[in-house]
Amino acid sequence: MREALVRGLRALGLPEDCAPRLERYGELLLKKNEVMNLTAITAPEDVARLHFLDSLALLNLTDFSGKSLVDVGTGAGFPGLPLRICRPDIRLTLLDSLGKRITFLQEVCDALDLEDVTCVHGRAEEFASAHRESFDLAASRAVASLPMLCELCLPLVRPGGAFLAMKSVDCAQELSAAAKAIKVLGGEVEEVRDYEVPGAGVTHRLISIRKVCSTPPKYPRAFAKIKKAPL
Numbered sequence: 001m002r003e004a005l006v007r008g009l010r011a012l013g014l015p016e017d018c019a020p021r022l023e024r025y026g027e028l029l030l031k032k033n034e035v036m037n038l039t040a041i042t043a044p045e046d047v048a049r050l051h052f053l054d055s056l057a058l059l060n061l062t063d064f065s066g067k068s069l070v071d072v073g074t075g076a077g078f079p080g081l082p083l084r085i086c087r088p089d090i091r092l093t094l095l096d097s098l099g100k101r102i103t104f105l106q107e108v109c110d111a112l113d114l115e116d117v118t119c120v121h122g123r124a125e126e127f128a129s130a131h132r133e134s135f136d137l138a139a140s141r142a143v144a145s146l147p148m149l150c151e152l153c154l155p156l157v158r159p160g161g162a163f164l165a166m167k168s169v170d171c172a173q174e175l176s177a178a179a180k181a182i183k184v185l186g187g188e189v190e191e192v193r194d195y196e197v198p199g200a201g202v203t204h205r206l207i208s209i210r211k212v213c214s215t216p217p218k219y220p221r222a223f224a225k226i227k228k229a230p231l
């Protein structure tokens with residue numbers, strides 16, 4: 001894993017000194033994965049590339065300096081935790097509806113002395129009632145289709161901030177289906193950029209949605225409604 005990490009960090013132009021901490025996180029992930037479902041990716045070098053480096057590629061696409069970031073549906077910590085490990089100035093909140101995954105993430109934060117990371121067990125649509133428009137950035141990978149995801153994430157972003165949706169390159173239809181949701185929720189597509197995941201031979205896509213005005217108070221709706229009738 002170390003070699004894949006070091007090569008990938010170099011390819012991304014990021015300092016190599018975060019490799020040992022990423023590797024420790026990877027070891028904890030694979031060990032816990034033996035007793036609970038955290039990831040289908042189990043080869044250490046694939047964890048390095050498809051989880052860590054995929055997450056870290058965002059550092060070259062968005063300005064994270066001193067920003068607050070909520071990772072919605074973080075699962076085993078992606079993309080938020082690798083970003084925070086390599087960029088201590090990010091004020092990170094990890095949010096997931098599965099308590100066991102949040103317990104695991106708290107253990108990783110304790111093991112790596114990441115004292116200021118907030119790990120929250122909760123649903124994004126409920127978390128929004130107390131944390132509405134309070135983050136500079138929201139990010140999410142592999143959680144829901146873009147129209148649904150916008151309703152889960154955009155209410156959490158302050159006007160002027162941005163929602164970063166990590167998608168595959170075949171998401172054009174999803175993006176057009178989300179046009180209404182983005183507008184209604186106060187967003188505007190700012191940038192769509194493809195990026196290569198170092199060493200993995202795959203290209204992924206980052207959709208950056210700028211929050212241009214406040215989200216109307218009636219959003220987000222209850223999850224059953226979001227799912228039944230996406231905006």
Ligand code: SAM
Nearest residue numbers: 073074075078096097098122123124141142143
């Ligand atoms: N983002 C991680 C990644 O890319 O590896 C995890 C993806 S996993 C497929 C989706 C995660 O989203 C699960 O851990 C699930 O519990 C969480 N999730 C789904 N709906 C959610 C919601 N409404 N609020 C918070 N978390 C949610």
